[in-house]
Amino acid sequence: xxxxxxxSWFCIYYxxxxxxxxxxxxxxxxxxxxxxxSRCIFGVYEYGISTKDRVFIVNxxxxxxxxxxxxxxxxxxxxxxxxxxxxxxxxxxxxQQSADKCRYDYDSSCQNDSPIGQNxxxxxxxxxxxxxxxxxxxxxxxxxxxxxxxxxxxxxxNRHYVQMIWAKTTRIGCGYVAFPLKRGHFMFYRYxxxxxxxxxxxxxxxxxxxxxxxxxxxxxxxxx
Ligand SMILES: *[C@@H]1O[C@H](CO)[C@@H](O)[C@H](O)[C@H]1NC(C)=O
Numbered sequence: 001x002x003x004x005x006x007x008s009w010f011c012i013y014y015x016x017x018x019x020x021x022x023x024x025x026x027x028x029x030x031x032x033x034x035x036x037x038s039r040c041i042f043g044v045y046e047y048g049i050s051t052k053d054r055v056f057i058v059n060x061x062x063x064x065x066x067x068x069x070x071x072x073x074x075x076x077x078x079x080x081x082x083x084x085x086x087x088x089x090x091x092x093x094x095x096q097q098s099a100d101k102c103r104y105d106y107d108s109s110c111q112n113d114s115p116i117g118q119n120x121x122x123x124x125x126x127x128x129x130x131x132x133x134x135x136x137x138x139x140x141x142x143x144x145x146x147x148x149x150x151x152x153x154x155x156x157x158n159r160h161y162v163q164m165i166w167a168k169t170t171r172i173g174c175g176y177v178a179f180p181l182k183r184g185h186f187m188f189y190r191y192x193x194x195x196x197x198x199x200x201x202x203x204x205x206x207x208x209x210x211x212x213x214x215x216x217x218x219x220x221x222x223x224x
Pocket of ligand 1: 133135136
């Protein structure tokens with residue numbers, strides 16, 4: 001049995017310090033800071049991002065951005081000004097701190113003037129065998145290009161995609177946690193969270209410039 005949910009907010013704040021219970025796996029990097037009361041009240045199955053996944057996440061984002069630059073995404077125009085993304089440990093620390101809260105209702109703690117954008121992906125699963133599947137999380141966000149009209153309104157159903165291909169975004173950092181539904185329960189959630197800087201700004205109508213808009217300075221790859 002498996003369920004998938006995705007969320008996206010324009011920003012986050014409300015970073016408090018929470019303890020990490022869990023899973024000592026040296027392949028995983030945890031950035032969690034010790035603190036008082038965790039919201040992961042039923043424990044944590046695993047958390048953090050492996051070095052391999054970290055490389056994968058940033059490369060996959062740049063591959064998607066390259067598809068836009070090469071005009072290879074159905075129903076989307078080519079882009080000429082998409083910047084290359086780099087992994088950012090500050091954003092990753094914040095993302096892991098968000099993940100470590102083991103909750104997904106933090107839109108209410110969102111400040112509109114934060115420059116950070118955030119994408120979330122969640123699955124509910126009964127299988128402890130699975131590893132974090134970032135391919136699936138990133139694909140679910142990117143596949144929202146089907147639901148986005150270039151220059152049209154940015155909504156929950158397409159915002160993850162728009163954030164991924166937002167031209168000005170140059171930094172990404174992610175977090176991950178898997179935790180049981182209830183104490184000792186066999187079902188558990190997996191949260192995937194990525195922070196982006198700068199985040200998409202819905203005041204800008206277009207996520208990137210096309211060749212028509214910017215004819216003389218094309219950058220067909222993600223620019224450096
Ligand atoms: C990750 O998810 C993708 C898409 O759902 C799937 O094709 C792939 O097999 C999964 N990878 C692993 C290692 O489970």
